[in-house]
Amino acid sequence: MTRVESNVDDGCIVCSNPIDHASLTPCNHRYCTICSLRMRALYKTKACAICRTEAPLVIFTDEKERKFVEFNVGEFYRTDENMGIAYEQQAIFEDTVVLLRYNCPDPSCDVACLGWPDLHRHVRSAHQKQMCDLCARNKKVFTHEHELFTQQELRKHEKYGDDNPGAVDQSGFQGHPECGFCRKRFYGEDELYVHCRDSHERCHLCDRRTGGRNPQYYLDYNALEQHFGKDHFPCLDNECLEKKFVVFDSEMDLKAHQLENHPNGLSKDARRDARRVDLSSFDYRPQYQEIRRGGRRGGRGRDPNSDAIPATSGAHMSRAELVHQRQREIQSAQSTTPRTFGGQLTASEPHVQSAQRPANAAQSPQIRNAQPAFPALNEQPNTNGSSTPRPAPALTPAEQARQLRHNAVTERAAHLLSNDEARLAEFRSRISSYRNGTISASDLIDAFFSLFDTSSAELGKLIKELADIFEITTKRDALLKAWNDWKAINEDYPSLPGPSGPTSAAGALGSGMSGSRVLRLKSATAPSARSTMGQQRSWGATAASANNPFPVLPASNNKGTATPAPTPSWLALRPASSSRPISAKVSPAPSRSQSSANLGRTDAFPALPAAAKPTSTVFTPGYTGAGVIRQSVGSGVNAWAGSAGGGGGANGGASSVPAAAGDADVGKGKGRKGKNVVFKWG
């Protein structure tokens, strides 16, 4: 009943597609790398597909005969400890990791996005389509295998599914089931079941009768109580009612319970009532609730205003008391400052103001912070933070408090940016753009993600602090709302694992990966046969090798990118650090030097004009582009276009221009050739 040996020539035993590269397990089973990756990356299982033996390491290879033990560690092009994959050749590695990017599902689009929010935005703006959020969170397919829907299609997809019996592309999908109480949809029956189990109630008596099959749910305890009253025999003794559901299947059981537990507890009247229940029209609940509300509870004399008193207590304070209290709060906040913010003091003025003066941006935060009171501290290194921050005497306590909050924000930002003043300046200018209404709150958050190379939790702290110092309520609320939206969209998504360790995927892929490779691999997982795009491969490989494995960084790296390498960020849902080599390359004349370097090694393409596309060289000084990968040259739909400075759109240009030119030359006739990808994990 179990086929053990795979027949490589016959296509992959799992997916029946022709095998491009084979995945070889220690048990010497071969099947295609796509199935192997699917199991390892999406289903999170390292078991061999064929014999279910745990395979801590598999080899992705083109060798058809060799056994697992015949490979030497030294032969591998690269080993990914995280997923347990050894790549025998570079081309296989590239073919593999491209599947793990946030590729746009549109079959003709080679854009890879930063993450789910970015992808959602991309399909909305570039294709006027949507993705199903439930599928994105739960469906175990590669990103580009998801589907794009119009608004109506999406509704149909959610409600009825998009199964199309008889068609080639039928999916068997019947829609996402909806919870009838909450009007909320869930990915599948299992998810709905979990929701109902956790959020709604089931009648244990009915379950016992039906054996738990075909479960009936009730919205909450009240609905369940009504059901008990209607269909079963609850004990009406007050104690039992308090216990929440002493209820019986039959009147006999109830009577037995009453005689046993409340021989004297029941009043005569109640006992008589219990005997007189008319079973055919047993509708007791509404009456009962009246009793409870009007009689017992009300009789206890609960003060309806008792809740209100604490809430209004502040109103009893006199104005003077309020002022006093506030001052004390401020003072205590001040006294803790050196401890809390042990580092250097940063801008003591509201930094939205400072951000409006980009000329100052080059100054280090250490210098700026000391401005009002201690000009002499300029010479001092970071240790000046140990001195007590005594604000200028002219400031009122309220201003002092505000200043402290500003300091805290700037402090945190500076810390997160590793005191890189250029990026700090960028940070400030973003905030001032937001404050001026030039960019929206969600744009601001996007900008932060490209700017900060940190976890969303850290960024969340920063954004909350930042929101605190906005004195305009609407701005503050908008920012918090945008942040919550981002979290809602982002944090539940499955993450795509990337290669582990410091292997610079960006180095291998970011600049070398031509769009054609993406499309080719997409087609590899598509139902139809391989497309002819495979022939573009030599170009992709050549370009990749030119940049591999670690691109040489130009000496003009003056941006202080000496940031300590963050913890491996492959699994985090955020702009990760892997583009650092690229960002380091963004120097004042980036595209020219980069493109010529690349082309010089790309024999297949003679003499491409060295001049880059003009719009792709937009460069924001100080922007190191740690996060953004997509540029949309001349495209009005670029979500980043609204950001101040256009930094988002520009940074990718450096390394991707050659690829763009290459595509154009190859004559693929893509109208969107300017759109390119710098590979990005996250």
Add this chain to the structure above:
Amino acid sequence: MAANKRIMKELGDVNTNPPPGCKITTKDEDIYNWDVSMDGPDDSIYKGGKFTIAIVLPKEYPFKPPTLSFRTKIYHPNVTNDDRGAMCLGMLRAEEWKPPNKIADVLKLVRAVLSAPQPDDAVEAGIADQFKNDRKGFDKTAQDWVKKYAK
């Protein structure tokens, strides 16, 4: 999608070379819903019966196992005695399913289990007890049911 091609291939295989005693159709051309008409194996007490089995392939097939249910009532320790007629075989459990397993393999296993019930792996404990302790009574009921339901 990957599953699609695989399923089409399996469908083609079972149509050209069907497992013994099985006839396979898809419900309304829906390749995720298979209807199998299976003859009771000759070496079993179910001989002469004709059983309809519905197989539902999950969207994640072949990475998740298919589900299998007897539409024809059958008296068997490994088939639930209710309107679902679910059959739980070892290889169909999520943790034991192997993606290369084919539906044809599953059907062969079904036939093997019809011939030789596995009372230790039963879903109907009562029937399993009877099978173990009162084989004659079990055989009689099973054959009665075949006459009653599986003709």
